Structures are given as C-alpha cells and as structure tokens.
Amino acid sequence: MHKTRNYSIAGFTKSLYLPEAFAWVAALIALALTQPDEAHLFSFCPFSYVLEWCPGCGLGHAIAWLARGELKASWQAHPLGVPAVSMLLYRSWQLINLHIKQKRQFYHN
Template sequence: MRSRMQQTIGKVPLEALLWLVGLTLLALMDPRGDHLLSLCPFSWVLESGCPGCGLGHGIAFLARGEWRASWEAHPLTVPAVLLLLWRCGRLLYFHYRYV
C-alpha cells in the first residue's frame, strides 16, 4: 500500500514537479557562498556567460527578500519566477480539473 503522500506526488504532472523542485532548490541555495561548479554549459566555454547567468542567484536573493541584490544578479528574475509559477499553476489546474 502506498502512503497518501506518495499517491499525491504520483499524481502531480512531472513538468510541474520538476519546476517546483528546481525553484525550491535555487531558493534554498546560498547566493553569497562559494560555488565550485556551475551547471551552465555556456559558463564553461564563454567568459561572459549566457543571457540566463545570474537567474539562480537572483532567485535565491528574491527568496530572502533582497530585491535590489536580486535585480543586480539578473533583472528578469521576478518575471521568470512569475512565469514558472504561472506555468506550474496551469499544469496543476488542467491536470486536476480533467483527472
């Protein structure tokens, strides 16, 4: 028998689950700490990084209420987070509405 939590998680659309877990992990990271490894392949090749560089730090700063630091890390942090949360909400809404 599966627990109630396993049944609920099993019903969540995978895309929504991955976005929510990713946002949560980014929000929990220490934006001022040392980073030994970057997951961005552009940062491995280009010194200037990619257009998305700084979003992870921006999300971590935003989760701590540091609006200015979030803006300085990446100006599109707030729109990106809102867009991803909207996407997750739509996925969950349509999934549970038609299940």
C-alpha cells in the same frame, strides 16, 4: 485548448502535467535554498565553459535573493529573476489546473 500529453504503460494512460509542475516547483525550492552570497563552484551551463559568458548567469542567485525578500540584490544579480519566478509559478499553476481538468473529464466520462 491544450493538447493532453500522456504516456501509456500496459494500457494505463498517465498524464505528464503533474510531474512537470512538481519539477518546476522543486527547482525553484532548490534555488531558493542556495546561498546567493557565495560563489558557485559548479555550473551546468555550457556557455560558461565555452564562452565564459552566459545571458542567464546570475539567475539562480537572483532567485535565491528573491526568496529572501532582497529585491535590490535580486535585481543586481539578474534583472529577469522576478519575471522568471513569476513565469515558472504560473506555469506550475497552469499544469496543476490542467491535471485537475483531465481527472474530472476522466471520471465524468
């Protein structure tokens, strides 16, 4: 069973499941809305600054191509694009279900 991740503010306990789920979905939507055929001007990746190579480079482009239904271009940008999107969508679904279970437990006790 999953441990409940909660925080308390003035005695009121709130779950962190829903914010995390929305963060993953928002990140996927943001990546889907980018233009994958344009070069990126800025990167948050420390590997690209220090080593000028990163194992995750192209993953954002792969997700953007995937959102447009371009599987071949997505694969060419990064082969882990489809597994990454699948994993993040599954994780979001899992977190939403955990949030619902937690709410049911709270109201039934």
